Structure formats: structure tokens, C-alpha cells
């Protein structure tokens with residue numbers, strides 16, 4: 001890692017600002033922390049020597065990323081018209097705008113900056129019209145190109161990877177995806193998502209899908225551990241204005257814990273390294289037609305040992321898009337955005353997400369989550385539940401990805417249901433006869449897939 005890349009690491013860690021992707025502690029009021037893109041801009045005034053340097057770095061890539069191979073985009077020449085490219089870039093991927101020195105769209109071509117120093121650009125040639133458009137190459141298969149299916153096996157042949165979010169188990173506290181009310185069973189998101197995945201896999205197989213889980217339990221996919229990232233963590237902190245970073249966190253409520261080597265090395269392990277290893281599995285080995293990222297949402301719960309429960313409960317789904325101007329400055333993210341746009345994953349993701357949203361809304365009865373700001377997300381589709389957002393997993397998995405965020409784990413309702421565990425049939429919970437929260441989740445996702453593929457693929461009775 002060069003010094004210049006570590007400054008990027010700092011920015012990257014803080015790219016996510018709301019609910020699930022954010023660790024619960026924020027220190028907006030401290031002198032140097034960057035929580036959101038909005039604050040990143042502010043921070044560059046605080047550290048004029050750091051960020052402009054990072055932006056002009058030779059290796060201007062995000063945390064643990066690598067320099068993109070732009071030549072792989074050659075296969076997308078003349079596979080998209082100008083109008084289609086414009087629609088996707090303005091309405092989905094770059095809804096917050098983009099700098100004209102990074103991407104320039106003209107009638108016949110789009111120029112995308114490869115390298116700031118050498119001012120090299122990748123030139124994409126548009127198809128003249130739809131009739132002259134070359135087929136879009138991809139390894140995953142859109143519903144339309146799957147072989148015809150019998151009515152009772154609408155998912156036959158479909159390769160689905162389930163990605164139960166986080167790790168859970170002994171890592172749950174480190175991930176800050178852990179809370180406990182008095183002496184009740186601790187709530188660990190990584191365990192909940194794994195439970196849903198284990199219920200969902202056989203349901204999808206019943207309908208003919210080939211399903212694999214990206215992790216087999218509470219163990220990380222990455223072989224790295226926090227200690228492997230201590231030096232990188234130290235360099236990131238120094239680069240970002242902490243000249244003598246503290247080694248350790250004092251206690252869970254340490255207000256400056258994000259400025260410690262421990263905290264930084266842990267997040268490099270359980271988020272960046274772990275998700276990048278999962279992406280390598282998806283892209284190089286599993287080659288699915290679809291990845292479902294399974295999460296539970298949360299509202300800020302304060303102290304994990306004395307968590308705040310809330311009456312707020314909701315759900316939403318995410319697809320990739322809505323890149324921030326700052327994110328597009330990174331060579332790898334700009335490349336990944338363009339590759340994703342050209343792969344047309346969105347054309348499959350959006351109608352699928354909208355369909356799953358409707359079955360989940362019906363099954364769970366939950367209202368749509370409304371982000372408090374539009375800083376990092378853009379509502380897309382017709383259902384009202386689907387947002388575009390640039391998360392690491394939705395960006396890196398090279399196929400359609402639906403990222404599910406139902407239930408607020410620390411809502412009064414979900415908490416009781418999580419404590420009730422999994423069970424068959426229904427039980428009276430909070431005065432209502434209901435399925436277990438895990439089955440309701442799994443069933444509603446499965447139902448959405450069945451609905452979508454039944455309509456979108458040809459019938460082969």
C-alpha cells in the first residue's frame with residue numbers, strides 16, 4: 001500500500017452514512033472525522049494538505065481496491081445507444097452529477113478518465129440506434145434468456161448466491177452488530193441473516209433454483225484478520241491528521257475509538273477485506289445469475305448493553321447506483337460504475353427489486369423506509385421501497401444484486417419476534433398471529449422471485 005492509497009482508505013470507510021452500513025458511533029463534532037460525503041468536503045478545508053494530494057495520487061483507488069483494467073470495457077463497444085447511456089448515468093448511477101473532466105458524453109461517444117496525471121481517457125462508442133446495437137456480453141443470464149420453465153418450477157436453472165450480511169458469532173461485537181436487552185438473548189445481525197439464508201435456500205431450490213451460500217457459518221471468507229491491517233490502519237490515521245494514533249480502544253463508549261489502530265484495523269478486516277473476498281468468490285468462482293444480500297436494518301440503539309428500542313419499523317431494498325461525486329474521483333469506483341452501467345444489471349435488478357418489494361410489503365406489512373436525506377441514495381422504480389446506493393457489495397458483485405433491508409432489529413415489534421426465534425406455523429406475537437420473523441423474511445423474498453421469474457421468463461409446459 002502506498003501512502004497515497006491510505007488517505008483514500010479513510011474516505012472510503014466513511015462513505016456510508018445511514019442505517020445498516022454505518023457503525024453506530026459517529027463523531028461529527030470532533031475535529032477531523034468524516035462521516036458523510038457532505039462532511040468529507042468540509043474536512044478538506046481542515047486538511048488541505050491531505051485530500052488534494054490523495055485526489056491527484058497515481059494510485060487513486062479506494063480501500064484495498066486495485067487499479068482497474070480499462071481494456072475489459074472494449075467488449076461493450078456499440079452495445080448501448082447514446083440515449084440509453086444518458087438515461088442510466090443521469091437517472092441511476094450519477095444522480096448527484098459528475099465532473100466533466102471525469103466523464104464527458106457527446107452524441108457518438110463517452111470519454112471516461114482513466115488517469116489524471118497522463119490525462120488518458122477510455123472512449124466508448126455508442127450504437128447508432130437500437131437496431132444496430134451489438135448484444136451486451138455478460139456471464140449472468142437475464143430472465144429473458146433463461147430456458148423456458150414449467151409453471152411449477154419458475155426458477156429452474158437459475159443460479160442464486162445468498163449473501164448473509166456480516167459475520168455474527170464471535171465477531172458480532174467487533175462488527176458493532178450486537179445489542180442485548182437486560183439478560184435476554186443478544187441480537188446479532190450476522191446470525192439473523194444466516195438464519196434467513198438457511199431458510200431461504202431450500203425454498204428457492206423447491207422452485208428449481210441452484211442456490212449457494214457465500215459463507216457457511218460465523219466464519220469470515222477472508223483469511224486476513226485485524227492484526228494483518230495494523231500497519232495500514234496506522235498509516236490511514238496518520239495520513240488523516242492523527243500523528244500519534246492510539247493503539248487500543250479504552251472501552252465501548254470511548255468517544256475517540258475511531259481514531260485508534262484497533263478500530264481501524266478491525267473495520268479493514270470485517271468490512272473491506274471480507275466483502276472484497278466475497279466478491280472474488282462471486283465473480284471468479286460462483287458466477288451466479290443473481291446475488292441476494294440479506295440484512296436486517298436498525299435505528300441508532302445507543303449503548304449496546306442498554307439499547308434504545310423504538311416503535312419505528314420499516315423496510316427497503318437497494319440496488320447499485322447513486323454514486324457520489326467524491327466516489328467517482330476514485331479510478332476503481334469510476335471504472336466499476338461504468339462497467340456496471342454497461343452490463344445492464346440494472347435492467348434486471350430494478351423490476352426484480354420492485355417485485356420483491358411488493359411481496360415483502362404484503363407479507364411484512366412494513367412501510368417504506370424514507371432516508372432522512374438524499375445525500376447518498378436515490379429512490380428508483382415504482383414500488384416506493386427501492387433505492388439506488390453505492391455499497392461495496394452492490395458495486396463489486398458482477399451480476400444483478402438485490403440488497404434487502406427489512407425490519408428494524410431494535411424496534412419493539414421486531415425485537416420480540418427475534419427473541420421468539422424460529423418456529424413452524426404461526427404464533428400469537430404482540431397480539432397478532434404471525435409466522436416467525438425469519439420465515440416471513442425468507443418466504444416473502446422467495447415469493448418475489450417466483451412472481452418475477454414466472455412473468456419474465458418463457459413458459460415451457
Ligand SMILES: [Zn+2]
Pocket residue numbers: 020021165166189294295296
Ligand atoms: Zn447489515
